[in-house]
Amino acid sequence: MMSKPKVWVSRPFFPDIVDRLREHFEVTAETEERAFSPEELAVRLADADAAIVGLADRIDAGVLKGAPKLRFVANLGVGYNNLDLDALTEAGVGASNTPDVLNETVADYGWALMMAAARRVGEAERWLRAGQWKGSRFEGWLGADIHGSTIGILGMGRIGQAIARRAVGFRARVIYHNRSRLDAAIETECGATYVDKAALLAQADHLILVLPFTPANRHTIGAAELKAMKPTATLTNIARGGIVDDEALARALADGEIAAAALDVFEGEPAVHPDLLEQQNVVLSPHIASASRDTRRGMASLAVDNVLAAFGHGPSAGRPPTILNPGVLADA
Ligand code: 8YV
16 A cells, blocks of 8 residues: 655644544644744655645745655745745745635734724733722823724735725725735725825824735835834734834834834744833734634635645645645646
8 A cells, every 4th residue: 555645734733624634644743833943844844745834934945955755835824935935846846825714814903903002902901900090080091093094004915905994984094005006996995095105104094014024025114114104103013023123113112203003923023022022002912813713723724725635635636725836736
């Protein structure tokens, strides 16, 4: 009997979903969630035919050198800046991500963070828990309104569009900037107006970042951009750490250049810049925008579907549903 191909699962998740692989694969699943060094990755991938990885697992040419049998890598996330897609394609390895299944959940959380920053939810709770609520001050805890405000979205992909659609009930105006302008019909449906980056920074009462990380996007929001924002504005980052210069942001928050911020992602996470930890007017969240029960199951299931399909199993056998480099399979 031919032995089953081997799949390495880099972190523990929903055992019933991982079990779907067992009929066709020999599964090695890590029991602890942690980051692996390139050397550790190479050891784990040495005889793997497929892998399910996450943001902390950097798969590049060096790691691929130690993984001669690898044919497919499924990433547990829509953002895949942890994968060197060119190197994977070059090595003939297919790769997939988890788009769409998380759009609405991440959009919900973007609003939650933006509203928490605007209305100072975290700060106020910390104050209450510290026993400081001795009486109410009429002019205490003043925040910024969301309703009737101008919401600026930088990066208008599927998640950005889901955020824009939610603005209707708040009677908020939505402006956006993106590498390319959306079709007029989509702009109308999302109720969003295209502006250049300078206008976005100058006009937004609440700026939210939803763009993918590329080396060119590093510190897209730095000291100069923060200075260009309104002193009453909030900034929310649910995209990737590194898009914001966290040190410059901490300074801008301390100096009152903007009113508040909310961050789900950090450059160098899980480490958080110490200057941010000093600031009260920033909501800090441990990269959980997609973490609803249903959505994390949907992402896991999609990753498993991609691996199964890449090896000719399941309803989309031969056509991994969200493959990033389909040419690789066509060439196989
Ligand atoms: C993470 C994300 O993948 O989808 C993305 O790009 O950043 C998240 O959904 C998730 O936190 C699992 O690590």
